[in-house]
Amino acid sequence: MKHPNTDKILPKEETNLVLSIMNTISKNYWNPLYKYLLLNPELIKTFPALLLEQEHIVIYIGKTHLAIEYIGKEMTNELSEERGIQVTHYDFSDSKTNLFEDIIGFKFNSTATNVTFPLPSYSEDLVYPTNKGMDKLIELKWNWIAQNSIMGINSPGFHIKKGEFTRVVNARFFDADDNGLKTRHIKWLDFLPLEILNEKEKTHEIKVSLSELTSHIIHDAHFIYPMPAKENYKFNKLPQINRFIELIGNNDTSEPQLTKFLEQPENQFILTMGILSTKVHSQLICEWQSVKRNNIQPDFFLVRPNGFADIVEFKLPDLKTKTIVGKSNRETFSAEINAYISQTRVYKEYFEDPNNSKWFEEKYGLKVKYPKRFLIVGRRWDFSSDEWKKIIDDYKDVEILTFDDLTDGVVSQFYM
Incomplete structure (x- = not known):
């Protein structure tokens, strides 16, 4: 298939500029790629769907x-006839900084x-990783062998070589x-x-070459996005642990972000393996029946x-106070930890009423009787003292796990 001339003069005005870019790429790359896939439908389920x-x-x-960054799902079962595109653009043409670092958001040294x-x-x-990033990954016990990767250690940043087409796929x-x-x-x-x-001082024109991009149409249609091997359970799951x-x-991560991640079907194994269980149900509303x-x-x-x-309740891994307060032999949990435990106490009260338990089972098909309450909070170093283990013994139906306990409990099972 012969493609038209892919070099185009684009005006500086932002609205016209973005529209011109999108129309030109659509005409010379997205539309030909779409048509090629329609002629070769066996490729639809394997090509990088985010394109x-x-x-x-x-x-x-x-x-x-x-630079054009694509965000979306890696695979699809069918092509949509109508493709609405949401676009954000940033103008670094007057910036004296490194475009690569502007995009990544990190200063490498x-x-x-x-x-x-x-x-x-x-x-x-x-x-x-930057050097600080590397130190943090080591501290967090990030699993290096989970990633098929090209690794940079104590490495400087990159720059994009002038006049050359460059592509980055699945980079962290x-x-x-x-x-x-x-x-x-x-x-x-x-x-x-x-x-x-x-x-000029306020306006100028830019010339963007799409010739290299359009030469990749057939290649990109046949390209298979690098995903963990599904037949290898260990290497399929450990990258998800890394994301967690x-x-x-x-x-800056919020509680809803954590729970939303864990409720995704592909990530529920973190809960079922970390807290030995067979099925996960999230965000079920409990209505009181007697009061x-x-x-x-x-x-x-x-x-x-x-x-x-x-029942499992998540709080943030970053605690604001010490977990244990009080003088020797009078230690107790901090007000922060006690507040979290108190929040779960209402769950106990709810299921102590047989009317509530009956309604819940009829509504959701789940049996709940004297439920144990798991509180996931903080990091392992927040509970380094043996004193907290003595204190938690006073809470017979509450178990406190740190985020490290949860992830390590899952990962260790891959090596058994």
Whole structure:
């Protein structure tokens, strides 16, 4: 198939610029790719679906390149006839900084050299932490063998070589600050060569080359996105543990983000293996039957091997206070921990009423009787003292697990 001329002069005005970019790429790349897949339908289930079934596209305009980042699902079963695209764009054409670092959001440095490396024309499964990011990953026990990857250690940042097309697929970049681990996942990022023409004080034109991109149409239709091998249970699951570790390592992560991640079908094994159970139910509303009280909604109900369900409640891994307070021989949990335990006490009260238990079983098909309450909170070093184990013995139906207890309990089973 012969493609039209793919070099185009684009105006600087932002609205027209983005529209022109999208129309040009659609005409010369997305539409031909779509038509090729229709003629070869056996490829639809294996090609990188995010190239056409985009959840979002981000365009970055730099001095020497225009970058296009694709965000969306990696695989699909069918192509949509109508493709609505959400676009965000950033203009770094006047920036004196490094476009690669502008996109990633991290400043890379190395004790070995102060220079930057040219990013290879193609990078796949790149894992590239800053030095601070590396230290944090080691601290968090990030599982290195879970990733088929090209690893950078104590490495400087990259720059994009002028005039060259560059592609990054399934790359992860890590940094750390006072708020914890910072993660940047690039699923698919293309750098297209760019020239600035007729530059003036307020306006100029840019020339973007799509010729290299359009030459990849057939290649991209046949390309299979790098996913963990489904037949290998260990290597299929450990990357998901890493994603969870990345979440708990960032102090900006919220409780809803944690529970939303764990309720996804592909991630529920973290709960079923970490707290030996057979099935996960999330966000079930419990209505009081004998008294008038506000509904309650535990994070998770886990069906145990005996057929009865227990309750799991998640709090944040980052605690604001010490876990144990008080003088010697009078130690007790902090007000923060006691507040979390008290919150779960209402779950106990709910299921002490037979009317509630009967309604719940009829509503959801789950048997709950004298449920054990699991509270997931904090990190292992927050509970380093043996004193907390003595204190928790006073709470017969409550078990406190740290996030490290949960993840380590899962990972250790892969090595049995």
